[in-house]
Amino acid sequence: SATAAVAATAAAPVPPPPAPDFVIVGGGTAGCALAARLCAGLPRANVVLLERGAPRNETEELIVRAPLRTAAAWRTPTLTAAFPSAPNAGLRGRAVTLLTGTTLGGSSAINGAQWSEPAAGGGGAGTWGVAGLTAANAAAYYARAARTVGAVVPPRRRRPAYTDAWLDAAAAAGLPRVDGSPGVAPPPDRGSWVHPLAVTPDGRRADACAAYVAPALAGACAANLRVHQGVSVTKLLYPTARCGGGRRCRRPTAVAGIEYMPSPGAGAPTKAGDARVLYARRGVLVAAGPYGSAPLLHRSGIGPAAALRSAGIPPLVDLPVGEGISARASGTVIGRYSGVPLAWVNNATAAALPAVLAQWRAGRGGLLATAPTSGLSRWTAGAGGYTSVSFSALTTPPGAPHFFATCIPNPRSVGRLRVAAANTSLAAPPVVETNLLGDPRDVATLGACMRQQQAVVAAFRPGFGMVAVAPTRGGTPFTDDAVQAAALSGLHIVGGAAVGPVLDARLRVKGFRNLWVVDASAVPTMPRSAGPMSSVYALAEFAAEAIVRQYGGVCGGGRG
Numbered sequence: 001s002a003t004a005a006v007a008a009t010a011a012a013p014v015p016p017p018p019a020p021d022f023v024i025v026g027g028g029t030a031g032c033a034l035a036a037r038l039c040a041g042l043p044r045a046n047v048v049l050l051e052r053g054a055p056r057n058e059t060e061e062l063i064v065r066a067p068l069r070t071a072a073a074w075r076t077p078t079l080t081a082a083f084p085s086a087p088n089a090g091l092r093g094r095a096v097t098l099l100t101g102t103t104l105g106g107s108s109a110i111n112g113a114q115w116s117e118p119a120a121g122g123g124g125a126g127t128w129g130v131a132g133l134t135a136a137n138a139a140a141y142y143a144r145a146a147r148t149v150g151a152v153v154p155p156r157r158r159r160p161a162y163t164d165a166w167l168d169a170a171a172a173a174g175l176p177r178v179d180g181s182p183g184v185a186p187p188p189d190r191g192s193w194v195h196p197l198a199v200t201p202d203g204r205r206a207d208a209c210a211a212y213v214a215p216a217l218a219g220a221c222a223a224n225l226r227v228h229q230g231v232s233v234t235k236l237l238y239p240t241a242r243c244g245g246g247r248r249c250r251r252p253t254a255v256a257g258i259e260y261m262p263s264p265g266a267g268a269p270t271k272a273g274d275a276r277v278l279y280a281r282r283g284v285l286v287a288a289g290p291y292g293s294a295p296l297l298h299r300s301g302i303g304p305a306a307a308l309r310s311a312g313i314p315p316l317v318d319l320p321v322g323e324g325i326s327a328r329a330s331g332t333v334i335g336r337y338s339g340v341p342l343a344w345v346n347n348a349t350a351a352a353l354p355a356v357l358a359q360w361r362a363g364r365g366g367l368l369a370t371a372p373t374s375g376l377s378r379w380t381a382g383a384g385g386y387t388s389v390s391f392s393a394l395t396t397p398p399g400a401p402h403f404f405a406t407c408i409p410n411p412r413s414v415g416r417l418r419v420a421a422a423n424t425s426l427a428a429p430p431v432v433e434t435n436l437l438g439d440p441r442d443v444a445t446l447g448a449c450m451r452q453q454q455a456v457v458a459a460f461r462p463g464f465g466m467v468a469v470a471p472t473r474g475g476t477p478f479t480d481d482a483v484q485a486a487a488l489s490g491l492h493i494v495g496g497a498a499v500g501p502v503l504d505a506r507l508r509v510k511g512f513r514n515l516w517v518v519d520a521s522a523v524p525t526m527p528r529s530a531g532p533m534s535s536v537y538a539l540a541e542f543a544a545e546a547i548v549r550q551y552g553g554v555c556g557g558g559r560g
């Protein structure tokens with residue numbers, strides 16, 4: 001089966017040459033999509049996908065695939081990395097916790113699974129300056145990805161309790177109910193809807209591994225795709241030594257391959273002698289995500305020269321890698337309800353019942369198949385943005401009858417990911433200056449959303465017994481100070497190796513003929529959708545098609 005094919009992929013070292021044609025660094029959202037499309041489109045090419053996360057055990061697999069267990073994934077260190085940002089001046093100097101997926105499927109394996117595409121003019125894939133990817137044709141790549149992951153609005157029986165009560169309250173507060181189905185016209189500027197999810201009809205998360213890599217390994221790519229888990233890529237390798245021996249470093253124009261080692265944390269500590277080399281005959285695609293790709297370029301000498309030098313890394317190519325990241329802040333309005341029973345998705349006891357587990361394992365859905373979030377609202381004050389709502393235990397202990405409305409505005413603030421020292425351990429997280437709410441207009445935008453959500457809380461029908469409990473009780477208004485005190489990371493981040501400053505119009509690192517970056521880092525500004533996942537998939541679909549077209553003659557195939 002497809003799952004067995006993935007389970008059989010080894011945590012073992014990559015076999016010796018012949019070198020693969022393409023090496024993909026990072027088996028996340030983009031990496032899995034790229035791998036599946038390249039191996040199918042170029043049947044005579046060998047593709048190797050390297051993922052730092054180790055193969056999942058049965059418990060981890062349940063946490064990834066059962067939508068209700070999403071918050072458990074965030075607390076599982078083998079599935080996610082959680083680390084502090086640098087202090088944010090806009091949050092009065094507070095750091096926030098950042099989170100990312102570290103397992104095959106990447107962040108798509110642990111995220112909210114909400115499928116949201118930018119409306120026309122919303123900074124989607126057609127606006128990034130990628131040659132051949134236009135506002136007119138981008139919709140086709142979003143649609144291809146939506147079909148592959150099977151993004152659909154969950155049927156009524158799979159929606160969290162009280163979703164309709166929330167939609168009624170939102171409409172009463174000025175956010176009318178609209179249709180958010182994929183392929184339907186994008187939701188108008190103001191509205192609320194039940195969101196499409198990357199969840200299969202039998203209630204399993206369709207992450208990038210399940211949707212792309214597993215079927216590829218079980219079918220078209222059984223012979224030419226290898227997936228190696230539990231290995232971390234440490235740096236890029238260049239064709240010949242261009243530095244040292246008193247010679248000046250010459251700027252390389254190609255990469256030869258990568259160096260990798262067993263991921264830290266899994267067993268014995270990683271030693272320098274564990275490093276291995278993998279050459280790539282055609283090229284390397286970096287898809288290590290918003291916290292992985294820029295640091296890999298930095299460690300390989302590609303980045304701001306002065307910053308690299310002061311971090312002890314000899315600069316080879318002076319490019320603004322890590323600059324210009326765009327990260328979302330969030331602010332949550334919390335209500336407590338007393339007039340109706342505890343929402344059943346918030347019932348931790350029921351979720352752990354053997355019968356509930358057996359029902360989900362048998363593919364009959366049930367409680368575990370229900371995603372914790374109810375839906376999304378879109379609004380326009382300031383730079384506009386989205387609100388994700390839930391009646392569940394994403395942020396508080398289970399069992400509390402709470403309602404959460406989390407505002408995720410479109411950010412104007414710009415941050416950067418700083419160069420880490422050359423000897424920084426692989427396990428050390430990058431230094432991320434998220435600069436949340438650094439632009440004062442972002443404070444105003446977030447405040448406008450949170451006040452609007454207070455109005456939604458107040459608009460629940462009286463029998464619901466809903467009252468706001470945070471950031472202020474009841475209808476007490478709150479100030480911008482309170483917004484800055486309450487804001488956290490919205491968990492969405494793009495940029496750092498963006499098309500324009502770092503990548504050419506074909507998604508290659510400027511000046512390199514065979515080094516691509518294809519993931520959230522390549523995206524120049526935050527797409528105006530409720531999350532970047534659909535845009536990351538659309539970019540990977542486009543990039544794979546372009547590479548298949550380029551190499552079809554030499555590697556066989558050529559079908560996209």
Ligand SMILES: Cc1cc2nc3c(=O)[nH]c(=O)nc-3n(C[C@H](O)[C@H](O)[C@H](O)COP(=O)(O)OP(=O)(O)OC[C@H]3O[C@@H](n4cnc5c(N)ncnc54)[C@H](O)[C@@H]3O)c2cc1C
Nearest residue numbers: 026028029030052106107111112114233289292520531533
């Ligand atoms: C908690 C959370 C919730 C979210 N919810 C939503 C949502 O509901 N909807 C939405 O649209 N967006 C959501 N997002 C954002 C979305 O998931 C990301 O934008 C998207 O998945 C990023 O894809 P990527 O391919 O760039 O990176 P990732 O999917 O993160 O993949 C990067 C991969 O590279 C691997 N890697 C990193 N470094 C190395 C290395 N040196 N060697 C080998 N492997 C490496 C990582 O382990 C990882 O698997 C959420 C994000 C988070 C964190």
